[in-house]
Structures are given as structure tokens and as C-alpha cells.
Amino acid sequence: MSSQDDLELSEQEMQALQELFDSDDSDRWFLLKFQLVLLVAAYYVVALGAYPELIVAWLELEQGPQATDWELIFRLRGLFIGIATLVAIQSYRHDLQMRLIFGGAAAVALMNFVMDVPVFYLEKLAEPSALLFAVLLGRISVVTLLFLLYASLDRIPPGPRRVLANPFAKP
Numbered sequence: 001m002s003s004q005d006d007l008e009l010s011e012q013e014m015q016a017l018q019e020l021f022d023s024d025d026s027d028r029w030f031l032l033k034f035q036l037v038l039l040v041a042a043y044y045v046v047a048l049g050a051y052p053e054l055i056v057a058w059l060e061l062e063q064g065p066q067a068t069d070w071e072l073i074f075r076l077r078g079l080f081i082g083i084a085t086l087v088a089i090q091s092y093r094h095d096l097q098m099r100l101i102f103g104g105a106a107a108v109a110l111m112n113f114v115m116d117v118p119v120f121y122l123e124k125l126a127e128p129s130a131l132l133f134a135v136l137l138g139r140i141s142v143v144t145l146l147f148l149l150y151a152s153l154d155r156i157p158p159g160p161r162r163v164l165a166n167p168f169a170k171p
Contacts, residue, residue, distance in 0.1 A: 099153060
């Protein structure tokens with residue numbers, strides 16, 4: 001037996017190596033999760049920025065001069081969400097500090113939700129409505145999606161990073 005025969009791989013070994021290189025551990029749903037978060041963020045930017053008086057009325061916050069303070073707070077939160085969304089898009093497209101950006105967004109969303117429960121939702125929980133449950137479920141879903149995005153940053157599918165791409169298309 002020659003040394004050349006020792007270096008050749010069997011058909012089974014070649015197939016095992018091919019399967020190893022073909023295996024893809026990427027998160028196929030990353031783009032869809034990101035797009036869902038962006039869609040909700042766009043909704044919050046519009047709702048908080050353009051219609052804060054409706055939110056103040058629904059939450060039954062103080063009426064009168066203090067209502068304008070709440071409206072300003074909601075407008076500023078909408079502006080912050082808009083800026084954070086643009087930063088997240090740029091971070092994703094250009095692979096810039098994604099751990100910091102996505103981790104920070106998840107942490108801020110969680111803290112805002114935790115702080116908003118006693119301030120805005122506690123009194124509403126005394127007489128719960130379908131809208132209240134929808135709002136709470138929506139916020140919990142967004143916080144969960146943000147943490148899932150952060151957890152799967154190492155498994156973003158290869159290829160060009162376009163935000164408006166079809167998330168169901170094969171790469």
C-alpha cells in the first residue's frame with residue numbers, strides 16, 4: 001500500500017465532510033423578526049409623535065395643563081424610538097456595533113415596559129379590557145423579539161443585508 005492511498009478519502013468520508021460544510025446554523029427568521037420590530041417601531045413613532053393626545057385620553061392621565069406635559073413626554077419617546085430605529089437599521093446594514101445597539105434596544109424596551117406598568121397600566125388592570133390586553137401583549141412581544149434578535153446576532157444569514165428584502169426568499 002502506498003502513501004498516496006492513505007491520503008485519499010473514502011466516499012463516506014467525503015460525504016460527511018460535504019454535509020459538515022453544507023450545514024447552515026444561521027437564523028432564517030432573523031430578517032422577519034427584525035422587520036416585525038421595525039413595523040411596530042414605525043407604528044409607535046406615528047402614534048406617539050402625531051397622536052399623543054389620544055394616548056393621554058385613553059390612559060386617563062391628568063387633564064388640563066398637565067396633559068400637555070404628558071403629550072410632550074410621549075412625543076419625545078416617539079422621537080427617541082424613531083432615532084433608535086434608524087440607528088438599528090444602519091447598524092444591521094453595515095454590521096456596526098450590533099451587540100451594543102440591539103442589546104441596548106432590548107434593555108431599554110424592557111425597562112420602559114417595567115416602568116410603564118405601575119405608571120400607566122396598573123389602574124387600568126382593575127377593569128381590564130381587550131384593548132389593554134392587546135397593548136400589553138404587543139409590548140411583551142416586542143421586548144421578546146428584541147431579546148431574540150440580540151441572542152441570534154451571531155447567526156445572521158450570510159449575504160447582503162437589506163431591510164426591505166423578502167424574509168422568505170432562499171439565499
